Amino acid sequence: MTVRATPRALAAATVALLTLGGVAACSDAGGGADPDKVDVVAAFYPLQFLTERIGGDRVTVDNLTKPGAEPHDLELNPRQVGQVVDAELIVYLTGFQPAVDEAVEQNGGDRAFDVAGVAPLRDAAAGGHEHEGEAGHEEESGGKDPHLWLDPTRLAAVGDKLAERLGVVDPDHAADYTARAGALRAELATLDTEYAEGLRTCQRREIVTSHTAFGYLAAHYELEQIGLTGLTPESEPSPQRLAEVAKEAREHRAGTIFFETLVSPKVAETIAREVGARTAVLDPIEGPPAEGDYLTAMRANLQTLRTALDCS
């Protein structure tokens, strides 16, 4: 369903944008832009992955979040703001990185593609492990959970929309973008099937995580997430929250407490010691994985989950 009602009007608008972008690009804040390619800025790794896969050799992608950096609290330097100003397309997620939201608001114009707008986001607390009197887990992001990329079917839907947007910016290659989005959609459907089958027969379904990044994954595969902190990783859990999580981990006989690649494992290790559990890495894929790509990291997470939850 990528056919637009008024391609001529869109193409005219795109020419106007490209003209503006071309003038701005002379300031060279984007650095090394190839005039033959579409200059895209992606806010963080999963959006970079998506843009590179769907854009192929027609795009150059700058990721605003450098490898090893934790993307939630990203600050933009002047050069990166220049990249946002010069880009022909900005791929970002409202409510995830306040600095990017602000830069897009000030400089994005209609070059910005907000992936949060593709499908309604989950409420932060929806489907979470809620108890009466428990509060303070939906304080960030206006109560919406931004971590949509951890559900591969949602990422596929975002990919289709991204292909449409790239086709507007670069109409000559619109069919290529659609085709590549279709190919990626097929790969994500395979991954989805592996998850559904791999997690069908588990002894336990509760996952104790560091920050509550896995709400979409948990909802889609009928797991239950017990998060030590809220939607952003920087907050230290209170002693009260640590005690609650330890109690739940015991109740559910959780054998594994998960920690993340970009955040200190200290708290997870404390809980694990207290309840006699192991620790393991469950990657929220907020940054590029050490090996491979998004699909590799998702498959590694699946193996980790299968071991931790005793799925035979």
Ligand SMILES: [Zn+2]
């Ligand atoms: Zn997160």
